[in-house]
Amino acid sequence: MSSIPSNLPLRNDLIGEEPYGAPQLDVPVCLNVNENPYAPDQAVCEAIAKRVLDIAPTLNRYPDREHIELRQAFSDYLERESGVRLDVDELWGANGSNEIMLQLFQAFGGPGRVALGADPTYSMYPEYARDTFTGWQLAHRNADFTLNVDALIEQIKAVKPSMVLLTSPNNPTGTPLPMADIERVLAVCESAEVTGAAEGVHPVVVIDEAYVEFRNPGTPSAVTLIKDHPNLAVSRTMSKAFAFAGARVGYLAASKGIIDCVRIVRMPYHLSAVTQAAALAAFEHTDEQLSRVEHLRQTREATAAWLKTQTYQGKPLAVAQSESNFLLFGGSFDKREAIFDELLKRGVLIRVVGPDGWLRVCMGTDEEMERFRTALTEVLRIVEAE
Structure with a gap:
């Protein structure tokens, strides 16, 4: 009540x-919120403490609102993890992937716009839609929870969404999303119409890879498609595999155009100096964090x-x-x-x-x-x- x-x-x-x-x-x-159950190693804790201690005397000043050093760390990590090098202006950080998603809804949703998902899916998506006055529609998955690409494409044509949101692996089912399915959706969205938008405007495809580090070895990430698809946005987080849920660090990989759209709606100084310092320390110990x-x-x-x-x-x-x-x-x-x-x-x-x-x-x-x-x-x- x-x-x-x-x-x-x-x-x-x-x-x-x-x-x-x-x-x-x-x-x-x-065993209910999908955390990494293993605490950071002592060396990681000490590195975080040192980084925070180093910036503590500057806390009377605002942090770097563009968090350039951290965005460079995202780029370095993705090159190592997924084999793709993205520019700093193709990356963006926020307070967990939840804030990344909210910023995407703020930038591309709103009154008269519709976001499209595939159920069952992450239960926060309709709340992002509600909070930004964005319509929310669903295409139904197959009985085994794999993506029904044909049904989704039909919904894209009928609903004309501004965003299509897919999780890879899916939450709450864990179902993998094949790259071929993502590429089919991207191809359709690159020419699809958007309700309430001008002619020539096409949907953004958002792939939520919050759990992607747990995928089977050898499986590619959607970030490998970004250079060829300017309407693709890939959301990630340090909360899960990186054992960093309490630090609240998420990030977005996308074309510079999409990143600049998100920058319009971001709150000023949305990532604290302490958050940036802690994340940089964690990236210094990537092996330990992912061990x-x-x-x-x-x-x-x-x-x-x-x-x-x-x-x-x-x-x-x-x-x-x-x-x-x-x-x-x-x-x-x-x-x-x-x-x-x-x-x-x-x-x-x-x-x-x-x-x-x-x-x-x-x-x-x-x-x-x-x-x-x-x-x-x-x-x-x-x-x-x-």
């Missing part, structure tokens, strides 16, 4: 709304295999294909809230999200995953018996 007094002039379209967010509960095993990614991939594959051996009401659990650090599982849970509650009683917090009948668990430490398996085995037996 909302605690907002009825005599406050809250926007009419926000009346009855609740703040977004997964439950924040103090439990032994938190657990391969182990988390192995944990994902082992957990998926184990889940498929479990049954509910006489049927093996379904597990969605995932190249992320989480798994969507179940498929036939008619009491998923009860399963969630019973796991929580045992100190294990996962997520009720996605289509009915499914639950999502992110990968934790080996000890946390052992507790999850033990608890789930017990809980499924109890809930089935009720």
Whole structure:
């Protein structure tokens, strides 16, 4: 229930709304918000502390609002991680990829504009749309959660969106997005019309790669397409694989034209000097920050295999294909809230999200995953018996 007094002039379209967010509960095993469960190494912590100490005497001055040094670090990292060198003016940072997405909606959405996604998808997208008075439409994915490219293309032609938003890997399902699918969508959008825009204006395709470092080795990133597609924007974050969720650093890779559009709507000095210093220190220790990614991939594959051996009401659990650090599982849970509650009683917090009948668990430490398996085995037996 909302605690907002009825005599406050809250926007009419926000009346009855609740703040977004997964439950924040103090439990032994938190597997609900897709964090990297491994803390930064001591060397990384010391590097962050030194960087912050170095800039502390300058905190009476505003930071570099263009964060040039950090944008150069993004460029260096992407060359290493994805094999593509982007210019500084093709990169942009913000307070997590959430702010990147909001800035994209502010720049390309608004009254009379429509953004198009493919459900199931990240549940914040419609909130960005709401907050920027942008219409929100969906094309439905295939039953296995892969992108139905033909259906999406039909929606692009019918809706004439200003933005098409796709996640790779998808959240909440973890489903990979093949490069061939992205290129088909890009090709259509390079000539598609945009409702409420002048002739010759075409949609921006936004690929949300928040979890892309967890993809299978050898899989290319959408950033490799940017030089050939000026209507492509790729959003990334340091929160997940980089073990930097608390620092709030996201970034955007796109053509200079798209970056300049985002710069128009950004708040002045939106990235603090402390945030920039911490991120630069983390990039100095990229190997350490990413050192657990391969182990988390192995944990994902082992957990998926184990889940498929479990049954509910006489049927093996379904597990969605995932190249992320989480798994969507179940498929036939008619009491998923009860399963969630019973796991929580045992100190294990996962997520009720996605289509009915499914639950999502992110990968934790080996000890946390052992507790999850033990608890789930017990809980499924109890809930089935009720």
